[in-house]
Amino acid sequence: MNYQYWHPKMETLPRPELEAWQLARLKDMITYALRTPFYKERLTRVGIRGAEDIKSLDDIKRIPFTTKHDLREAFPYGMLSVPLEDVIRLHASSGTTGTPTTIYFNRQDIGRWSGFVARCIYGTGCNRTDVFQNMISYGLFTGGLGFHAGGEEIGMLVIPSGSGNTTRQFKLMQDFGTTVVHATPSFLLHVESRMKEEGVSRDSISLKRAFAGAEPYSEDTRRRIEELLHIDVYNSYGLSEMSGPGVAFECQAKNGLHLWEDGYIAEIVDPETLEPVPEGEIGELVLTILCREATPILRYRTRDLSGFYPDPCPCGRTHRRLRRITGRTDDMLIINGVNLFPSQIEEVIMGIREVGNNYLIVVEKDGSLDRLTVKTEVGPDIFMDDARPLNALREKIRKTLQALITINPRVELHESGSLPVSEGKAKRVQDNRSKDV
């Protein structure tokens, strides 16, 4: 494989130099952080009054963790570290579960962020001859403008199509010869189902690659999208608190996501004790941004569960690789006392060929017990009026799930295209238990 780097020097920087860079940038971030009311109070409390109080990377452990709650408390300007007139953009989380969290960027911050996204895109084999259709929401969500700027930096033709409206997406792909798309994995699966329904032939589009992220998905889902659409799919990880996409991305080796360590310091901690886990083990990812002056965020508890691969990547990049994020500490379901991550269910059902492209997990109360129902669509080869294959499929899903998760779920099969599709991140779990009491 001929691996290509957007920023060869930084992407292959020897570890000692990379760590020296991180220390210098961490000191810069401390200087900026001390200009915010929030961190001034937090850092002085632990005796950090200036960059000179950070002497080694290990000193990061002296810095208190930052949580989503802290960001909300600091809303709107408590974490802004530059004069407002230097800020050129903000992004915000949707705020559906409370006060939104807001991140500010100065001009250099936007430039650096685009550079990281460009690295991600270029590392998958794209170049300026590609036509890139960005099928994800624009606006306050970081996925749209973040990838847009990265694509432009490389010099690709970027089509800001946004999410939704599959008919128009197909038309754009056909008219302009789109070679690469960006979307959530659930939207890519939806696109594939709609392609069949609308009779769009694979030969009428020139698609080669997709970047898929913003929500968890399994290796089986990646394989399914790749096989159905005949494309390469690359996993893309990021979060608004760390500017959005461009934090970690798969290279062409497609085995783990390189976390750009010149832009972020990553720690993996035990979510209960908050102590570091042994190298290579899974825990909660904690991130410190090194590449944003206007809103420095230190030791942010992402709630995402991951770990680092211990071995180097064949691509030659020196930045460590994260394992696929399979869940969050706060999305674990406890069903009749059994701990279960939605990703475990996805792994089973997306591995069954006859299952369609969409599913939903419903949890309810049944008397004093919890009841788990897994609703899946069926694939195009299964007909809803033919009871025998339907019963056989239902039983196959039930048995496979029960063997893996030790819970006996109810399985409902639904016609292709009948389960709800979200234009943004898929809502895979409906937990109705609190409504039932």
Ligand code: DLL
């Ligand atoms: O989802 C930023 C983004 C945009 C990433 C486009 C990739 C592509 P938020 O809306 O703040 O930001 O959501 C961040 O989504 O903490 C994870 O729980 C989840 N997430 C994002 N990417 C992945 C992924 C954007 N590849 C939250 N795998 C994160 C698993 C992901 N989970």
